[in-house]
Amino acid sequence: MALTAKSIRKDFYRAGKNSNIFTAVQMLDLELEQGKMIEITGRSGSGKSTLLNMLAGILNPTSGRILLDEVDLYALDDEKRSRLRNEKIGLIPQGHTALLGLTVLENVLLPAVLYSNGSAPEQRAADLLRQVGLIEMDNEKPNALSGGELRRMAVARALLMQPKIILADEPTAGLDEENIISVMGLLRNAADDGAAVLLVTHENEAAQFADEILHMDGGHFI
Ligand SMILES: Nc1ncnc2c1ncn2[C@@H]1O[C@H](COP(=O)(O)OP(=O)(O)O)[C@@H](O)[C@H]1O
Numbered sequence: 055m056a057l058t059a060k061s062i063r064k065d066f067y068r069a070g071k072n073s074n075i076f077t078a079v080q081m082l083d084l085e086l087e088q089g090k091m092i093e094i095t096g097r098s099g100s101g102k103s104t105l106l107n108m109l110a111g112i113l114n115p116t117s118g119r120i121l122l123d124e125v126d127l128y129a130l131d132d133e134k135r136s137r138l139r140n141e142k143i144g145l146i147p148q149g150h151t152a153l154l155g156l157t158v159l160e161n162v163l164l165p166a167v168l169y170s171n172g173s174a175p176e177q178r179a180a181d182l183l184r185q186v187g188l189i190e191m192d193n194e195k196p197n198a199l200s201g202g203e204l205r206r207m208a209v210a211r212a213l214l215m216q217p218k219i220i221l222a223d224e225p226t227a228g229l230d231e232e233n234i235i236s237v238m239g240l241l242r243n244a245a246d247d248g249a250a251v252l253l254v255t256h257e258n259e260a261a262q263f264a265d266e267i268l269h270m271d272g273g274h275f276i
């Protein structure tokens with residue numbers, strides 16, 4: 055399974071005195087292949103999250119296409135795209151996405167519950183929580199977790215369905231060195247097991263885990 059971006063662009067309208075159209079991502083091509091981990095770096099505002107969100111099926115490109123194998127993601131209706139996304143794409147969005155009313159374990163199980171077709175994979179969820187060092191907190195509510203712990207919970211959630219595509223937007227922000235290495239290791243293992251992994255990060259430690267490093271500036275790869 056591959057995820058391919060063909061000439062994608064994203065414009066945002068900026069309101070205000072000098073209202074104008076701002077192009078956050080410019081005519082960009084990218085292919086994510088199985089078994090390969092690509093790292094994208096670049097300063098804040100260079101368009102990394104915009105690119106990742108388009109690839110994830112949650113932000114419509116202004117032009118261009120995103121293909122998941124042969125399927126044009128944005129040609130699908132919302133319901134079909136959401137299902138496909140949930141099944142095939144493990145997304146670690148930037149920032150916090152915990153559901154505060156659920157426990158840590160339930161948060162990790164969420165992708166299996168959303169479009170349920172069978173019993174929740176509790177064993178796998180527990181294994182993942184163990185790997186990210188949170189198994190002892192499985193019954194806590196997210197408010198009891200630190201920022202770094204919430205990031206690790208998001209990583210476990212993204213890996214639950216054994217997705218073929220993994221998109222991680224600064225998954226190690228706020229983590230200490232030991233946890234950075236362990237999260238990078240999890241993503242690397244997923245790639246070695248056949249996933250296509252895209253990692254957006256500022257961490258120096260990441261370079262040793264990636265197969266290819268791309269730099270972004272002003273919405274371009276440079
Ligand atoms: N919803 C939006 N509306 C307007 N501008 C946006 C929106 N999202 C992002 N931008 C702008 O697009 C540029 C790229 O943002 P982003 O992709 O988040 O960058 P990065 O992840 O590299 O920090 C920034 O200048 C940002 O302000």
Ligand SMILES: [Mg+2]
Binds near residue numbers: 102103104148223
């Ligand atoms: Mg970002």
